[in-house]
Amino acid sequence: MFNLTSLLGAYSDSPAAQSLLEFEGGIKILIDVGWTDDFDPDHLSLLEKVAPTLSFILLTHATTAHLGAYAHCCKHIPNFTRIPVYATEPVIGLGKTLLQDIYASTPLAASILPKAALSTILLQPPSHTEIAGYFNLIHPLKYSQPHEPLASPRSPPLNGLTVTAYSAGHTLGGTIWHIQSGLESVVYAVDWNLAGEHVLSGAAWLAGAGATEVIEGLKKPTALVCSSRGSQRRAITSKRRDEILLNLIKETVANGGTVLIPSDSSARVLELAYLLEKAWKESSNEQQEGSLRKAKLYLASTTSSSTMNNARRMLEWMDPSMVKELEAASAGGAHGKNSDGKPTQRTHNAPFEFSHLRLIERKSHVSRALSRDGPKVIVASDASLEWGFSRTFLESIAQDSKNLVILTERNAPISHANRGIGRSLWEIWTEKSGLRDLDAISEAPPTKAFSAGGVEISSREIHTEQLTGNDLNVYQQYLSRQRQLQNTLNTDRVTTLETAVDVGDDNSSTSSDSSSDDEDEEQQGKALTAAATLAHGRHKLGLTDAELGIDILVRRKGHYDYDVRGKRGRERMFPVAAAKRNQRTDDYGDSIRPEDYLRAEERDEAEDIDATAKKEAAVGQKRKWDEVGAEAAAPNGKRAINGTNKRRKADDGRSDTKGTATNGDFDSDASDADEGEEESPLEGPVKAVFTKKTIRLNFRIAFVDFCGLVDKQTLRYIIPRIEPRKVILIGGEGPETDALAEDCRALFGSKSKDAADRSIDIFTPAVGFMVDASVDTNAWTVKLSKPLLKRLQWQNVRGLGVVALSGRLRSSEEDEATEESSMKKLKTLNGSGTAEDTNTANDTSALPILDLISAGLSAGSRIVAQPIHVGDIRLADLRKALQAISFTAEFRGEGVLVINNMVAVRKRGDAGRIEVEGLVSLGAMGRPDSTFHETKRKVYDMLAVVSGA
The missing domain is CATH 3.40.50.10890 (Rossmann fold)
Structure with a gap:
């Protein structure tokens, strides 16, 4: 199964890109977290709905249209940072600087509260340090290396799903993604360019300069997801x-x-x-x-x-x-010296x-x-x-x-x-x-x-003003709702069991018995508040049983059991939190005080915020509004304006x-004097004020066209050579998407949109519409006889059970006759029974039965299944295996692996065919050299053998 839903950018003027890919077993992959230049939070509504169910995220380009909303989602969507994210190293580095530039340049990037609030109040934007932390969570990948990604805590198992990154050519580190999950092979290629430029090389569709065939990893996918943006442009050098x-x-x-x-x-x-x-x-x-x-x-x-x-x-x-x-x-650098003994200047x-x-x-x-x-x-x-x-x-x-x-x-x-x-x-x-x-x-x-x-x-010009009056109350209510939502969803912080452990651990970790009654009351208030949140959280927030997951055991009365079969991570264990210590200690039990290791400038910064820290309320006590604003302005507790300006x-x-x-x-x-010219950001919550200007x-x-996108002629050349079974066109305006769809139908031999004999399906979905692009299969249901079932020898190939067998297909009438005769004998012996007794086991009688081939069948008509070698071999893995047995293996020419200068192994593009060529010569003792036979043996060892039955 493979479904695609475009969350943003498909069949529209918007360049932003967000695509949701769904595979069998409930696996959901989000590709790109793009945003528009007006930073409208309403464009992220579909993303917020699917965020709790995502398995992992892939990023393609370091542009606003592809990752502009990443920092916003990490800061304002609960548990978004727990979803694994994958991208190439340039996309990570350049994307971080891009978002830091955006949030430093425009206050609108912080995004306005939902329109239901009828206000222009701005959310607190992520700081430079927070943005850097979000991008440090991204897992870097290299080109052409298959990788099995991790899954988020609430995701089902990925079952051997692999992702591979290939160069897209549009930006530095830009990626074409190949996703393999079971029988589904999906190539996701948006915003790519085949032609090389000064800095960027072209997209990795072809094997190299002068090549005419698409590389094996990107050829013949079950679905090609391609962007149509700029598809009607002519080529210009x-x-x-x-x-x-x-x-x-x-x-x-x-x-x-x-x-x-x-x-x-x-x-x-x-x-x-x-x-x-x-x-x-x-x-x-x-x-x-x-x-x-x-x-x-x-x-x-x-x-x-x-x-x-x-x-x-x-x-x-x-x-x-x-x-x-x-x-x-x-x-030509400054490594040499001239006649005077002075270092030479760098000329380049x-x-x-x-x-x-x-x-x-x-x-x-x-x-x-x-x-x-x-x-x-x-x-x-x-x-x-x-x-x-x-x-x-x-x-x-x-x-x-x-x-x-x-x-x-x-x-x-x-x-x-x-x-x-x-x-x-x-x-x-x-x-x-x-x-x-x-x-x-x-x-x-x-x-x-x-x-x-x-x-x-x-x-329109945008500037910010401090919140006052009713706007302040609206923002306070919004923060209260968001805090309650995050506390209810974040089970690591507010389960009653964990709260009890924290309270007991806090009291036991004190070094003396001089704690006051006020502190005990504060701890009791913390436990009562958490308990009340758990009792009423589901009713207020409308969380379903599926969303609660295993937390339903502690958040809903009357539930004492939870099905953990097929679950992973924390979903397999009762939600009991580990005890936490207030003080960190080293291996010898000595307390570690981080303030003892501060640099001088950090110590000065800590002293500057010491006055604000003293005003902070104790745990469980209400805080004043101005303190909430100060905390929002410095979310890490030690991020003061003065320290930021110093750096x-x-x-x-x-x-x-x-x-x-x-x-x-x-x-x-x-x-x-120049330092005073810089506008210092306002502290606390602010709102956006718009003014019109002519x-x-x-x-x-x-x-001058510097967009770096593919042109019309290249698309007409590449797409037929990819040979996809289905094509999904997204990421473009309506007219150019329709024009590219007609070009594809003409290229694949289909003249009309509704032609029944077209070779491939072409989809042009709009935002929010799901496309079912599952692989076409022909399947028949049969019953296996018990003797045949006992003789099957199953082999595991890419997570699937595969077996080759030979059998005789017969109808169920023979079983009905046999069953009817046995029932008659039973009726005769017992002297009782009815006519209905003969039909008690005929619910599945319509299915044919696959049984063993009878021994009396002539040898000429018997068909025996031969062993089948299934799998794919990477020559790099074969090289390592041969080197492990002391063979000399190295790559020469165009991807040819040469072993001991006697045997050559090459991989053909047709379905990954392996060819082994070599000579069998006599060794020093007159014995045949084993290089050729050992190489073939290693090739067969790296394939799964499906035996006949």
Whole structure:
């Protein structure tokens, strides 16, 4: 069984992606936790419903559309952090910096309370430290390595399910997922690009350069889940694309204008940053006066230095040319000395070690960069121009017609009520250029910019205010409900058994009997509160028996038994909590006090928050509202604003030792006055206040396609070679999804949508609709006779019981005749009985019976099942097995395993066929060499033998 439900982004304008995959046995996999640029919490309603039943999560790209809601879900959905998450290392590193940039740039990312509250109150956003902690929970994977994931505590067993990551080519570490579960083989490929670029290599569909066949791991899946976004674009070479971009920049710089390129802050920005740094470097090396030398080059985002640091340590995930460039830079580095004995200067920088690109991470540096004279080229976050530094730069350059804004992708509308600045600029460009179809745009891309001509666009500005009055009461009630929900669902904290253990352990762990009566009353209050929560939690929250699970034994009266068959983890044990100690001790029983090991700066920070800590109420006692707000502002108890500013100041003042200017030449101009210019975040709960603003646009607008997505011609080439049984198209607008569906039907020989003879099924689901794409099987039900059943020898193959047998299929009439004669004999002997007695065992009489072949059957008509070798062999595992018996095994050529220079083993693409070729020669003692026979024996040992019966 395989079902797919798109939770967000399918058959719509929204680029966000959330897909729920369901397999046999109740296994549910969530792929991507994307979000839209308006950060509307209503878009996560479907995800919140299925979150408690998820087995694990897979992430594909480090973009807002694929993991923008990950930190929000970890902070605000109970037990979401207990669900295992898997992604490649670049997606983990770049995704962390992306979300840190988002939450530092726009207050709207914290998301507004549900609309039922009729307010614009903002939730508490996760801090930088919390975001880093959430991403540290993600399990890193490498490409082309099958992995058996872990399951969440409430998930059913995965039964040998495996996931394999392959390169998608769209972003650094972007992934095409292959999921194998029983008979179901699913390839999930959204937002991929087969063509290589400067930094990124192409998607891993083909075996290598010049190959024409899809690799075995991605071929012939039972279902191919593919995105249709950009599927109607024509192919344009990266060289032509770069030429158009640089010509537009040179033209604007020569006229003394400023160029703004809005982009994301972690994924596609790497391609832009590398290209522009290379162009500036080539321009500075030219003898003639190049126009690019007149302009300053900036990259603006709050986490730009962290993003580039991640890129420098992940070169092995990029195109092989990046590694060669690093080797060239190391070979020509400052290791030698000149004639004066001084070390030589490095002539080549390693990739992403910038000498011309200056990084901007603070608002004060943005205003300083704009105040500088001369032309400028600025790459700023974000591509939607709704948040980030791109919005600030846009408002500053809007009035000058010499300036230029280059769009690098087609922006989707933010919402029905707010189209967004990026979408408005796209519509202005399509109207001025007269090109509305992506097919026409890519076929003949415009090489010039078009003036906005004084068009006015409306935008909304967002700022925060402290909560007061009724808003404060609404937020307090919301926190109370959420706390009750989390306490009821989090069984590790509020079961009555655990509370009793905690109370007893707290009293026994004290070193003296000087505890006061007030402390005893507080502990009793804690136990009573927990007991009341358990008694009424199910009634208030409406939790079903299935949601309670094994906790029903302690949360509902009258239940004394729970079926633990087939359960895993804590569901197999009675919910008794282990005793907890108040003080941590080492191996020798000495108490460990963490405050004794604080650094000087941490000690100062602890002293700063000591006054707030003294006001904190004891356990079980009510707290005042202002204390709740202070705790929300510092959720870890030791995260004060002063300490954060100290670390930020230290980060802003440091310079990269490898020659990368972290903040360009702004560090030399920094002063104490600049620190005061930065807006300090408000403490406690806040609300969002929206104001409308009109911007008059006089600059020029251009479009250069840097989205890095697959084109129409490549899709028509790749999909037939994948040979899927079913195709599910998601992640695209309605017209382009329908167009790709018609192309697929034409490619697979089906002319009409309802043709009965089409070779494959093509689905185009909308958000919230389930698609049943289970594998097609033909099954017949028969009864096995008892003699045959005793002789079967079952073999375990990938968690399935398999047996080969030979038998004789007969109807049940023979059994009816035999049973009828036996009943007649019984009736004669007993002298009693009725006619109904002869039909008591005929409920399953319609089923045919498979029995042993009679011994009297002629030998010519007897068919004997031969042993069958079932399984799949990885040549890397075969190599290890041969090396274990002291054979020399190494890979040569195109994936050929050579053993002892005598035997060659290769794997053909057709159903994983193994070919063993070699010579049988005589050894030193005149005996035949055993290399060939031992190799074949190891091959057979790695396969499951299904014997006949």
